Amino acid sequence: MHNPSPALDWLDAAAADRRARHLHRELRPRAASDGVIDLASNDYLGLGTHPEVVQGAIDATHRFGAGATGSRLVTGTTADHLALESELAAFTGHTSGLAFSSGYTANLGAVVALSGKGSLIVSDGGSHASLVDACRLSRADVVVVPRGDAAAVERALRGRSVERALVVTDSVYSADGDLAPLVALHAACERHGAVLLVDEAHGLGVRGAGGRGLVDEVGLTRHENVVVTATLSKALGAQGGVVLGSERVRDHLIDTARTFIFDTGLAPASVGAARAALAVLRREPERAARVLEVAEHLAAVTGADRPSSAVVSVILGDAERAYAASVRCAELGLRVGCFRPPSVPEGTARLRLTARADISGADLDAASDVLTRVLTEHGSGVADSALAGAAAAAEVRA
Known part of the structure; x- marks a missing residue:
C-alpha cells in the first residue's frame, strides 16, 4: 500500500471536479455471456465471437505462440502478418498494407511519418483522438478546420508556405456516424499537391460494396495520394490496425514509423482472427x-x-x-x-x-x-x- 504523497494531492481536486460535472468514468467488466443486448460495442458485423474467427485465433496461437515475441523488424513478423496485409489491401483496392498493433498506433505512425517538421497538416475538426495526438506529435504546422469543411481545407492548403502537406480525417465520424466529404477533400488535395489520409475505422465493413469502406465506395483507391488507416478491432472483431496505400508509402513507414519500429508486433492470435473475419466478410457481404x-x-x-x-x-x-x-x-x-x-x-x-x-x-x-x-x-x-x-x-x- 503506497503512502499518500502531497505531490499528487492535485489528483483529488481534479477527480472531485470531474465528479461534479458528471464526467467520472468507471471500468465495468462484462461477463462472457450476461444476457444483455449489446448496442454499445463496435463489433458491427458480429464477428468477434464467430466460430471461424475464434478458431482462426486459436490456430494462429498454436502455430506461433501467444505473442509476437518482438518488434516487426526483429522477430515480430510471421507469414500470417504478410498474408493479412496482402489480403486487406486486395479487399479494399489498395496496392499494399502494413499491420500495426492497434488502430491508434497505425494513425500515430502514419501521420507522423508522412509529415514532420517543415510540413503542414490540415486536421478535420471531427478527427478521432488518435489523429489529434498524431498531429501534436508530428512537429508539423497544424491547422484545425471545422468538421467536414472542404472549403476551409482548400484555404489552408492554398495559403501554406511549406512544400509538403497532409490532410487528415475520419471517413465516418465516430461520435455520430456522419460521413466526411472525401471527394471534395481529395479534390482540394489534388489541386494543391497534398496527401489525404483517411481513417476508415468506422467505414471498413460497413460502407462500400461488401464493406470495402467509404474510400472504395467513392472511387478514391486508385489515387496514390490517398492513404487509408483502419482498425481490425471493430467490424473485423479482432485487434490491431493497418495502413493501406502504395508500396512506397509502405516502405517509408517500415523505415520511419516509430510505432511500427519500436512496438511489439501484432499478436498472432489477432492476425489469425482478422484473417478469418475477412474471409467471412468476403463470403457473406x-x-x-x-x-x-x-x-x-x-x-x-x-x-x-x-x-x-x-x-x-x-x-x-x-x-x-x-x-x-x-x-x-x-x-x-x-x-x-x-x-x-x-x-x-x-x-x-x-x-x-x-x-x-x-x-x-x-x-x-x-x-x-x-x-x-x-x-x-x-x-x-x-x-x-x-x-x-x-x-x-x-x-x-x-
Whole structure:
C-alpha cells in the first residue's frame, strides 16, 4: 500500500471536479455471456465471437505462440502478418498494407511519418483522438478546420508556405456516424499537391460494396495520394490496425514509423482472427448491408437522424441525463454507449448506439422497447420523436 504523497494531492481536486460535472468514468467488466443486448460495442458485423474467427485465433496461437515475441523488424513478423496485409489491401483496392498493433498506433505512425517538421497538416475538426495526438506529435504546422469543411481545407492548403502537406480525417465520424466529404477533400488535395489520409475505422465493413469502406465506395483507391488507416478491432472483431496505400508509402513507414519500429508486433492470435473475419466478410457481404438496416431501425425508434453508418447518435445534451439514461438501459437489459465531454462538445452528451449485423429480430424489438421507455423517462424532447418514430421503425425491422 503506497503512502499518500502531497505531490499528487492535485489528483483529488481534479477527480472531485470531474465528479461534479458528471464526467467520472468507471471500468465495468462484462461477463462472457450476461444476457444483455449489446448496442454499445463496435463489433458491427458480429464477428468477434464467430466460430471461424475464434478458431482462426486459436490456430494462429498454436502455430506461433501467444505473442509476437518482438518488434516487426526483429522477430515480430510471421507469414500470417504478410498474408493479412496482402489480403486487406486486395479487399479494399489498395496496392499494399502494413499491420500495426492497434488502430491508434497505425494513425500515430502514419501521420507522423508522412509529415514532420517543415510540413503542414490540415486536421478535420471531427478527427478521432488518435489523429489529434498524431498531429501534436508530428512537429508539423497544424491547422484545425471545422468538421467536414472542404472549403476551409482548400484555404489552408492554398495559403501554406511549406512544400509538403497532409490532410487528415475520419471517413465516418465516430461520435455520430456522419460521413466526411472525401471527394471534395481529395479534390482540394489534388489541386494543391497534398496527401489525404483517411481513417476508415468506422467505414471498413460497413460502407462500400461488401464493406470495402467509404474510400472504395467513392472511387478514391486508385489515387496514390490517398492513404487509408483502419482498425481490425471493430467490424473485423479482432485487434490491431493497418495502413493501406502504395508500396512506397509502405516502405517509408517500415523505415520511419516509430510505432511500427519500436512496438511489439501484432499478436498472432489477432492476425489469425482478422484473417478469418475477412474471409467471412468476403463470403457473406450481406452483413454490411444488414448493419445499415439495423441502424435505420434504431434511428427511427429514437428519433435520431437517418444514419449513414453503424453509429446512431441520440443527443440528450446534459452529461448527467445521458449517463442516467445509459444506466437505466443497462438495468433494463440493454447495453448502450454514453458519450460525454471531452469525447463530444459540451452540451451534446448522448447515447451512442451501434448497429450489429447479427442482432436477432426479437432482440431488436426488445431493444426498441427499452429505448422508447428510457427516452420517455430521460430524453425530454427526444422522447416525443422516439415515440413518433416507433411506428415507422416497423418498416425496417428484421
